[in-house]
Amino acid sequence: MENYVYAPEIAKLGHVALVSEDIEKSLWFFKEILGLEETAVEDGIHYLRCWGDFEHHSLSIRSGKTSYIDHIGWRAKRVEDLEQFALLLEEKGTKVKWIESGEEKGQGRAIRFQLPTGHKFEIYYEMDKPKGDENNKPFLKNQSHKAWAKGISTRRIDHVNIATNAEVETVSNFIIDNLGFKLREYLVDSEDQQLGAWMSVTNLVHDIAVMKDPNAPTTHQMHHLGFWLDNAQDILRAADILSEHQVEFVGPGKHGISQAIYLYVIDPGSGLRIELFSNSYLIFEPDWEPVKWTLEDKKALTYWGENSSQANRTTIRG
Template sequence: MKKKFDVLPEIAKLGHVALVSNDLEKSLWFFEEVVGLEKTTEVDGVHYLRAWGDFEHHTLSIKAGPEPSVDHIAWKAKRPEDVNNFAILLRDAGVDVTEVVAGTETGQGDAIRFQLPSGHHFEIYYQMEKPKVTDPKLKSVLKNQPYKAWRKGISPRRFDHVNIATNAQASDIVDFLAENLGFKIREYIKAPDDQVVAAWMSVTALVHDIAVMSNPVFDTSHELHHISYWSDNAQDILRAADILRENGVHFVGPGKHGISQAMYVYATDPGSGVRLELFSNSYLILDPDWEPVEWSLEEMEIGFTYWGEQAAAGEDANTTINAGSPIEQAIK
């Protein structure tokens, strides 16, 4: 990232993903009743959801549409001025930036939207409402927790990461994220021709706030591989498998990744077709001099699946949905 300001703009964390579902009723059943997300509100057909441990207005929004897609992936800036400063840096880098006025997305202040070289749509914001939960049926007795835990469904604690996919070169996305948005590579896969084919990157202490995967079998250069919600421990993931089974939702796992060292179960929203990873454990990166971990394709039997059902097995694990819907649609 080029130095243009006394303090470079920074991204603080992953904010939310906005989905379009061609069967809204099924998507809401899956995310609210089976997964157990809480609904903050519904405005003009957009349903805003968050986990019981999420503090902002929403970490997921869902609206109806003729084709399933991802409207945008949003990131929270570290400082209010960073939103405009990112706009300046991105425009200087030749990126088209669209300004989104406060209130266009319920609960959110001014923001910017733009495309990655792959066509994925990103949003950067700073201001976001933190609604107070007042209903005693929903409100936790803990002052540092908005909702009651374990009130319904799988009940993950918080939004964790996104994984985007492309049929183009992963390195184009990885370089853009590093040079323009300040993401750091934590682990990556290198092919025999020295091309980076996947990378796990973060701006926080997490192993990844975002992962990037390339494969020529993907339909476009701008796909969403999965979104992920985090639970406290491995037992929560086993409990999630029981709940998915009881509700007739097919899943892949449980298992443990070598890369990230996380426990997982993957399930697919029957409405939008988006894949959800239910995720736990993993490790934190607190060292400022962290050296990215390189993996080869030959090591992926352990890298993707340390043990358990193969993460790449089954139809669910090979499905992606379009993550390149037009920005103009997203801000109407």
């Protein structure tokens, strides 16, 4: 530890890089139905963001023979944190790859590495923050572009939920010990082994969750990507829009863990599950004690509404 000037920190979830086997269907879904703005297209990669996201992109999509998550990007609190994270990870035996500025559109230098399960993470600091163009310029100066311009109009990227057929604690401990996340809530089986862990670096209940799926085809699956809507009424509006376009979904309902109102829908191009997410609660206590749930707590995953376990199969490779 003598090489560290200070403990590096992650500020927030930044983006998810998606590879889709049917990019036209994915672009239709994310742009026309969810209402994401396309900020750039370069080398076959489409860069998108929600109306409340300030950075260049919160989602990128490119075409591939199969669908999978190329990487999940996290923004560091300081540019110096990149070197510190690289030192920390390499000292603990994790291989780190440097990504040069501009290799990912709008983004500065970054590091990429794999979790013990094979999930790929990226940490960056510098990222362009473009304004909306003349056709999408907001009146409010504290927005990047117009709200409610199209479709469901999700406000921002909210969280990721990864899945594995390996031990959940292998992943959650790595994320906590190496990346500085705090455990907020967790679910255990009858032998006190983690079935799920919800962790954050912000005041959110979770910026990332890890779920156990013994039937998953690999150790590195993506359970879902979450986008934020402001309130429960927005979730009901989203259900109307999805129904109007004959897109099937699960929900609405309310989770016990996180207390969030949810709706799950599948991107028809890639098979990636999307959670539309609202309400929930915030954590400000510095001495927060992780909340433990067991299988006897029947309302842990679904407090009320359509059973969220119907959406509990993993989708694409993470």
